[in-house]
Amino acid sequence: xxxRIPFALCAALLPGTVLAANLNVSIEVPRIDxxxxxxxxxAVWLEREDKSVAANLSVWxxxxxxxxxxxxxxxxxxxxxxxxxxxxxxxxxWWRRSGRELQLPVDGVSxxxxxxxxxxxxxxxxxxxxxxxxxxxxxxxxxxxxREEGGRELIDIPFQWPVKQAQQLKAKGERExxxxxxxxxx
Amino acid sequence: xxxFLKTMVLAAICLPLTATAHKQWLAxxxxxxxxxxxxxxxxxVSTDPFVRDNNAARVENLVITAPDGSVxxxxxxxxxxxxxxxxxxxQQAGTYKVAIVNSSVGASWDDNGQTKRWPARxxxxxxxxxxxxxxxxxxxxxxxxxxxxxxxxxxxxxPNTTALKPTGKGLELVQVTGFNDLYSGxxxxxxxxxxxxxxxxxxxxxxxxxxxxxxxxxxxELKTDKDGRFTINWSQPGLYYLSASVSDDKAEKPATQRxxxxxxxxxxxxx
Numbered sequence: 001x002x003x004r005i006p007f008a009l010c011a012a013l014l015p016g017t018v019l020a021a022n023l024n025v026s027i028e029v030p031r032i033d034x035x036x037x038x039x040x041x042x043a044v045w046l047e048r049e050d051k052s053v054a055a056n057l058s059v060w061x062x063x064x065x066x067x068x069x070x071x072x073x074x075x076x077x078x079x080x081x082x083x084x085x086x087x088x089x090x091x092x093x094w095w096r097r098s099g100r101e102l103q104l105p106v107d108g109v110s111x112x113x114x115x116x117x118x119x120x121x122x123x124x125x126x127x128x129x130x131x132x133x134x135x136x137x138x139x140x141x142x143x144x145x146x147r148e149e150g151g152r153e154l155i156d157i158p159f160q161w162p163v164k165q166a167q168q169l170k171a172k173g174e175r176e177x178x179x180x181x182x183x184x185x186x
Numbered sequence: 187x188x189x190f191l192k193t194m195v196l197a198a199i200c201l202p203l204t205a206t207a208h209k210q211w212l213a214x215x216x217x218x219x220x221x222x223x224x225x226x227x228x229x230x231v232s233t234d235p236f237v238r239d240n241n242a243a244r245v246e247n248l249v250i251t252a253p254d255g256s257v258x259x260x261x262x263x264x265x266x267x268x269x270x271x272x273x274x275x276x277q278q279a280g281t282y283k284v285a286i287v288n289s290s291v292g293a294s295w296d297d298n299g300q301t302k303r304w305p306a307r308x309x310x311x312x313x314x315x316x317x318x319x320x321x322x323x324x325x326x327x328x329x330x331x332x333x334x335x336x337x338x339x340x341x342x343x344x345p346n347t348t349a350l351k352p353t354g355k356g357l358e359l360v361q362v363t364g365f366n367d368l369y370s371g372x373x374x375x376x377x378x379x380x381x382x383x384x385x386x387x388x389x390x391x392x393x394x395x396x397x398x399x400x401x402x403x404x405x406x407e408l409k410t411d412k413d414g415r416f417t418i419n420w421s422q423p424g425l426y427y428l429s430a431s432v433s434d435d436k437a438e439k440p441a442t443q444r445x446x447x448x449x450x451x452x453x454x455x456x457x
Binding site: 082085086088089092093095096100101 | 216218219220222223341343344345367455456457
């Protein structure tokens with residue numbers, strides 16, 4: 001209780017600034033035993049109550065590959081000058097809510113696809129970026145996954161911003177996503 | 187005999203657009219894409235929408251409007267027995283309108299108990315031909331102007347509305363809910379315009395793809411409100427055939443009545 005008043009004061013005196021807070025997200029890309037496995041495309045974002053996008057946190061898709069240098073030796077992977085942007089609309093919700101309006105790649109958001117396993121993402125409102133100017137409110141962390149020759153899955157975890165107390169929130173996918181863990185810390 | 191004649195005349199009136207109960211449709215391979223991607227379209231005429239089992243549609247009057255409003259040409263056009271096809275590369279970001287716009291005039295009259303029609307199938311109306319071939323004092327003369335639009339829409343990246351601007355001629359559909367922003371479980375609202383003005387009390391029919399794999403057509407029947415609007419609930423994802431027509435007397439001479447029809451194909455995604 002001792003802290004409440006200065007908190008409220010700070011917020012009132014400095015509108016637009018929210019106190020430092022951390023969002024640590026762990027996303028499990030499940031190991032799927034199929035003959036032809038391709039790593040999934042995954043998008044991670046914060047959704048407002050009206051389903052609009054408050055912040056894009058991450059999108060993993062196949063990156064551009066340059067043509068191999070003509071030096072002989074082991075054959076390099078096939079060049080892919082456009083990368084996999086062609087398949088980004090398969091992340092249907094993400095594409096609809098923000099992907100289709102972005103100029104890709106987006107610094108700090110775009111990244112390569114990831115192998116099965118747990119992947120940690122960390123966001124801190126002090127360090128600028130997505131959370132720096134996030135107004136107070138009810139949000140959802142949304143994770144969407146789409147896989148070539150596979151399925152699609154979308155999972156969300158609601159949370160309150162700004163963060164009042166440390167909390168661990170969990171959700172679990174059925175097939176295309178494994179455990180999703182959201183650690184919020186004031 | 188009188189009833190028979192009336193039926194014949196009625197049939198003749200309907201002939202230019204609905205020679206049979208067949209539906210003309212455009213079927214896009216996808217409607218929500220990224221810039222640079224290719225999309226392909228089939229165009230056919232059949233009893234059930236999107237079932238390629240009757241005839242290719244005529245695509246001579248195909249007009250593709252790009253997101254900047256310019257007209258672009260299809261590629262790899264071909265006409266098969268059961269469907270016509272063409273490709274399009276979405277080089278611009280935004281929404282493309284793909285439309286087949288048909289316009290015709292046809293006359294029918296009673297010539298000593300026989301129903302005569304002009305112009306003959308496969309030939310086109312000309313003012314000279316009309317003056318020469320159609321007796322001005324023919325019995326039960328009906329001259330019908332038909333305006334028909336068969337449309338679909340595809341979007342690369344972020345949708346825009348430049349290509350969707352109505353022409354103000356005949357029956358046209360305007361988006362309230364985005365044409366390429368349709369999801370099952372989310373109601374969508376569109377508006378019909380007739381000559382650019384809201385078309386009230388128009389009966390609208392929508393049919394989901396896949397009639398071949400179910401026992402009932404399950405058509406959705408709706409009516410536009412006083413503002414020409416209607417709201418549709420997509421029960422399932424997939425392609426939908428949407429159609430409406432209006433008859434009135436606002437025909438261009440020498441026609442005395444006019445039939446305006448509109449058909450569109452929409453893709454509904456799962457949310």
